[in-house]
Amino acid sequence: MTQQPKIRVLIAKPGLDGHDRGAKVVARALRDSGMEVIYTGLRQTPEMIVEAALQEDVDAIGLSILSNAHMALFPRVVELLGAEGRRDILLFAGGIFPDEDVPEIKKLGFRGVFGPGSDTREIADFIRAEIAARG
Amino acid sequence: MNDALDLAARVASGDRRALARLLTWIESERPGAREALAALYPRTGRAHIVGVTGAPGTGKSTLVSALAAAARARGRSVGILSVDPSSPFTGGALLGDRIRMMDHIADRGVFMRSMASRGSVGGLAVATGDAIRALDAAGCDLVFVETVGAGQAEIDIARAAQTVIVVEAPGLGDEIQAFKAGILEIADVFVINKADREGAERAANALKAMLDLGNTMKQRRVGRGADLSAATLDASGHHAPGGTGAHAAVASGEWRPPILKTVAAEKRGIEAVLEALEAHRTHLVESGEIVLRERERAADDVQRSLGRALIRRALEAAGPARVEALIDAVAARRIDPRAAVDALLDARLDAGQEGE
Structure with missing residues (x-):
């Protein structure tokens, strides 16, 4: 009767753009694949995102951004997670990123970068595989 | 010291990460959770546990958010548990209550956790009782527990909480529908939220009328043992006129749930709700009912x-x-x-x- 370990994912939108359709589609798709998804809404600061991730004790954080501010906001999220000793949380990103930024984002520690047209099943499979690999 | 006792010690010292991890252990029924909770149990019983229930769209999350802010302004530390439904088909859940809570996220005096109901019916998750105890042991002065919000049959919260707020809003259906049997009986405080909308006064009046009727019931609460008989009724069966404010506890010493109006999104009317919560807690302590409720809660916990x-x-x-x-x-x-x-x-x- 022990509960199956549930994968908990935080989906957040840092920065100022108001385009949350992609984030909502991903949140719903992950829910439909059996995950518990905490959706925090628009215009989150890195501090808010990291505090939410900490309190909710999530396994993964997905950041959606369309304002091109990713190279300012993503490193800050990574830094704050480090300060809280939670660099173990899986990070992935969704949105529109210039090709040359993708290696940079991955170098920050984002294991997955999903652009427009990504298959939501692919994102769910990616999370599951990454979490399984971490034990 | 083993992992579980180490975690318990860190929770007791107010470590947020440890509290978050203990909540995960509780939810996933990890064996260590039981040991950690056993170690923490003597530290519990200090927090005021406030349940918040009501139909979807009444503004429960916004109300809790506003109440948390007002309690913080009074220097109280706040824990929040928000329960949302899990899909019975996939087991997944979309937990969106944080959207309305993000105001406080930078404030270390507020700890909020979203819980999926994980197959439980009755408005709470199986793990909610233990999660309340974890927040209590971590030193939260006030713990708000927001139920799924089906609006009906959410009686679990009456057992888990000391004070229950039932939230209603005008325009969600006719008044009779809104105050179905079961929801009236569990309320210690009624809040008509979105009170700037048309129909708020009508909803308050309908509620007051139903409350007057409800008071004729021999026993207001199932299994709580508190006899809230018609002590305040006159011979004609009409209720003696009484206020609907926070100080509406009737002269006989019984608690009459106040009906309060709020516009939570604009933080209007919030102080009065906070005062009603305090007044109810004082009533529970002074009447000795808190001892009865605690025993009911313990019996229920043991049985489950x-x-x-x-x-x-x-x-x-x-x-x-x-x-x-x-x-x-x-x-x-x-x-x-x-x-x-x-x-x-x-x-x-x-x-x-x-x-x-």
Whole structure:
């Protein structure tokens, strides 16, 4: 009767753009694949995102951004997670990123970068595989 | 010191990460959770546990957010548990209550956790009671527990909380529909939220009328033992006129739930709700009802835990193959369900004897 370990994912939108359709589609798709998804809404600061991730004790954080501010906001999220000793949380990103930024984002520690047209099943499979690999 | 006791010690010292991890252990029924909770149990019982229930769209999350901010302004530390439904089909859940809570996220005096109901009905998750205890032990002065919000049959919260707020909003249906049986009886404080909308006064009046009727019931709460009989009724059966404010506890010493109006999104009317919560807590303590409620809560906890433990032990002792075989036999009408239960319990007893 022990509960199956549930994968908990935080989906957040840092920065100022108001385009949350992609984030909502991903949140719903992950829910439909059996995950518990905490959706925090628009215009989150890195501090808010990291505090939410900490309190909710999530396994993964997905950041959606369309304002091109990713190279300012993503490193800050990574830094704050480090300060809280939670660099173990899986990070992935969704949105529109210039090709040359993708290696940079991955170098920050984002294991997955999903652009427009990504298959939501692919994102769910990616999370599951990454979490399984971490034990 | 083992992991569980170490975690308990860190929770007791106010470590947010440790509290978050303990909540995960509780939700996933990790064996260490039980040991950590046992170590923390003596530290519990200090927090004021406030349940918040009501139909979807009444503004429960926004109200809790505003109440948390007002409580913080008074220097109280706040814990929030928000329960949202899990899909019965996929087991997944979309937990969106944080959207309305993000105001406080930078404030270390507020700890909020979203919980999926994980198959439980009744408005709370199975783990909610233990999660409340974890927040209590971590030193939260006030713990708000927001239910799923089906609006009906959410009676679990009446057991888990000391004070229950039932939230209504005008325009969600006719008033009779809004105050279905079961929801009236569990309220200690009524809040008509979105009170700037048309129909707020009508909703308040309808509620007041139903409350007057409800007071004629011999016992307001199922199983709580508090006799809220018609002590304030006059001979004609009409309720003596009373206020609807926070100080509406009737002269006989019984608590009459106040009906308060708020516009939570604009933080209007919030102070009065906070005062009503305090007044109710004071009432519970001074009337001695808090002792009765605590005992009810303990009895309920023991019974539920016993039920879960017995089920787990019986299934483990029988083993999956035996369980499946018995289920097949019941489905094929070879034996009846009670016979299957007897077989499982016998298996458990046999296994218990072998183990000793």
